[in-house]
Amino acid sequence: MTADDLVLHTNPMSRGRIARWMLEETGQPYRVELVGFDGGNRSPEFLAVNPMGKVPTLVHGGAVVTEAAAICAYLADAFPQADLLPDPTPASRAAYFRWLFFAAGPVETAVTAKSLGLLAPPERSRMVGYGSFDQTVDVLEQAAASAAPWITGARFTAADVYVGSQIAWGLMFKSLPARPAFVAYVERLQARPAWQRASALDDAAMPKQD
Template sequence: MSDDVILYTNPMSRGRIVRWMLEEIGKPYQTEWLTYGPQMKSPEFLAINPLGKIPAIRHGSTVVTETPAILAYLADAFPEAGLAPSPSKRGAYYRWLFFVSGPMESSVVNSLCGFAVPDDKRGMMGYGEVSVMHDTIEGAIKAGPYIAGQSFTAADLYLASHLSFQMNMCGMEKRPAFTDYVARMTDRDAFRRAAAIDNAAIEAATKA
């Protein structure tokens, strides 16, 4: 079996984040394109992810699902790419990977679904007050230049991806600190290559 990473994805999915990561790593990888619907629920793909959701990767005999887990795995599997701090300096790195996948994502999902948290239940929400959560992100960004220290990591890739999506698609406040951070993080050749691949796939599917 090839040791190349196989990315299971759709160009209109969180798989775009994983592709950016793979382009940052710069090693050969394969793409298995899946369409929403029956193909993602096929026995073949359910053997990869029983939830029938993307993205997922296979690396040799290892299968990883869930975007932040994939990013963390890839950073460790390809340490020469420098996308994770040294183990003794990973506090902020882990904090922000899980902050994005936990409080940040749950807040936007609740918003998109029209769910208003009752005041007496707000303490149960991982994000608490959305405005305070946004203040927390802004403060960390301004302390930069990167979210987990002095160099670009998978945590920046993940946070910038979510900020971009939430500001452009979900009505998140476009604070200057957020737009500047996203612009800086995405001003990278790897991001441009990844976006071009997925955008070309979307265009081809539209014409099919």
């Protein structure tokens, strides 16, 4: 396998940082195509790959995967030798899928809605998947607090990449409260060599300030 077989279309100021970290965890060679937000994401060439014009977008041997959570799950499945899948026990698999999709659904929606001032009023909370922002944060805290040391137990998985990224960004941008369980979990994640490599690569790709 060569780097051209696995191509990440990304921007360092985007959720593409999640996909970059996941790729580093796999240990596979890959190539990066930087997509600018000054029109590059709306170019005919990129729209032919992802009509949404969104990053990250992963191309693996001609197959296209979009959405950061899906990319994490796909890579864990495509490269089982990286040991990023949960133990094959019902409890571990349940935790893996539960928290991966909880972070991609209720957490992302609740945090974004609050940032935009668009949270559902209490009387309409049954209509939205996250219920309320506070409820979602409390449940996310339970997941972080029970991580021993990872979401599914002793084994680090793709779910940790995605859930951990959501929490890390929430702490950085103060869209999540700095609860001790969140802080401790993120500290464990950021000690991983793959996280550090991915972060350094994305930081180096950031637009230079004049």
